[in-house]
Amino acid sequence: MEMTPALPDFSEWLRGDRLAAEEKIWLEGEHYEWNLVHVRKALAALGSRPKVLELGCGTGNMARSLVDEVEYLGVDKNPEALEMARAKSSAMFLEDDLRHFSATADLCYSFAVLKHFGLHEWDSLFAHVLSLAPNHVHQLQVTNGESFDDGVNWHSVWLNKTHLLDLISKYNFILNDCALAWSGAKGEEWVIQLQQAVQA
Numbered sequence: 001m002e003m004t005p006a007l008p009d010f011s012e013w014l015r016g017d018r019l020a021a022e023e024k025i026w027l028e029g030e031h032y033e034w035n036l037v038h039v040r041k042a043l044a045a046l047g048s049r050p051k052v053l054e055l056g057c058g059t060g061n062m063a064r065s066l067v068d069e070v071e072y073l074g075v076d077k078n079p080e081a082l083e084m085a086r087a088k089s090s091a092m093f094l095e096d097d098l099r100h101f102s103a104t105a106d107l108c109y110s111f112a113v114l115k116h117f118g119l120h121e122w123d124s125l126f127a128h129v130l131s132l133a134p135n136h137v138h139q140l141q142v143t144n145g146e147s148f149d150d151g152v153n154w155h156s157v158w159l160n161k162t163h164l165l166d167l168i169s170k171y172n173f174i175l176n177d178c179a180l181a182w183s184g185a186k187g188e189e190w191v192i193q194l195q196q197a198v199q200a
Ligand SMILES: C[S@@+](CC[C@H](N)C(=O)[O-])C[C@H]1O[C@@H](n2cnc3c(N)ncnc32)[C@H](O)[C@@H]1O
Pocket: 009, 010, 011, 012, 014, 026, 032, 055, 056, 057, 058, 059, 061, 075, 076, 077, 078, 081, 096, 097, 098, 099, 110, 111, 112, 113, 116
């Protein structure tokens, strides 16, 4: 398994002009509208005003749509992104590293975030993320080949499908739903919906 731990955290790389350029792409692509479809599907199974935790919330585009419906908390390590997020809505945001951040929520979700952690820490990071809530929606890059990290300026991880499914069951979760976001030469991007397995 190839490892590239020396690369910087994406939250440190995504500053200034880079963040402004990304924000333009995010807003023009309106991808968060598509992402919301998956989150709303998971929310439909929960009660009214559930506690929702968004990891790597970036500039708060999804928070703006959800803030009136749920008890929302967005976490991101990037202070510039959070400044933009706070200007968009009254949602709660916290500057923290999601590797160490701890909370309890009904639903935890992330889009375009977990792919930015290297293979050297991915399994433990995923275990930590799953410990934050009984319900999850996460966007991930997957491959049929061996897991690899193709990051140049930051980590960009592609997970072997069997590796991912093994981790889901190892941490006692069930894969409820899986949607293909896109596919390319390196693999596919999935949005997975997970639920904690009921203990016998
Ligand atoms: C590609 S952006 C996606 C933003 C948003 N989820 C979206 O879909 O538009 C990845 C986000 O993850 C955040 N991030 C990266 N590493 C992080 C870490 N260690 N802790 C918290 N946030 C992190 C970055 O600052 C950035 O806002």
